[in-house]
Amino acid sequence: MFQKCKRILALLGAILLAGMYLITFVLAFTDPTASKSWLMASVFCAVVIPCFLYAYILIYRHLKK
Secondary structure (H helix, E strand, C coil): CHHHHHHHHHHHHHHHHHHHHHHHHHHHHHCHHHHHHHHHHHHHHHHHHHHHHHHHHHHHHHHHC
8 A cells, every 4th residue: 555655646746747847848938037946946847856755754654754
């Protein structure tokens, strides 16, 4: 059961990251003046979101025991 949940969450995370980059790409063409800001926000989220998820998993494992 836990493995199935992990696979679903991993797929959801991959879709979220791909969607985030797709939105950044589209917005870069619609508003070229803000494209650098959108790219920096996208890169920031690509680094920070997985770090927060990893920290959440570590805390969950520690509190579960």
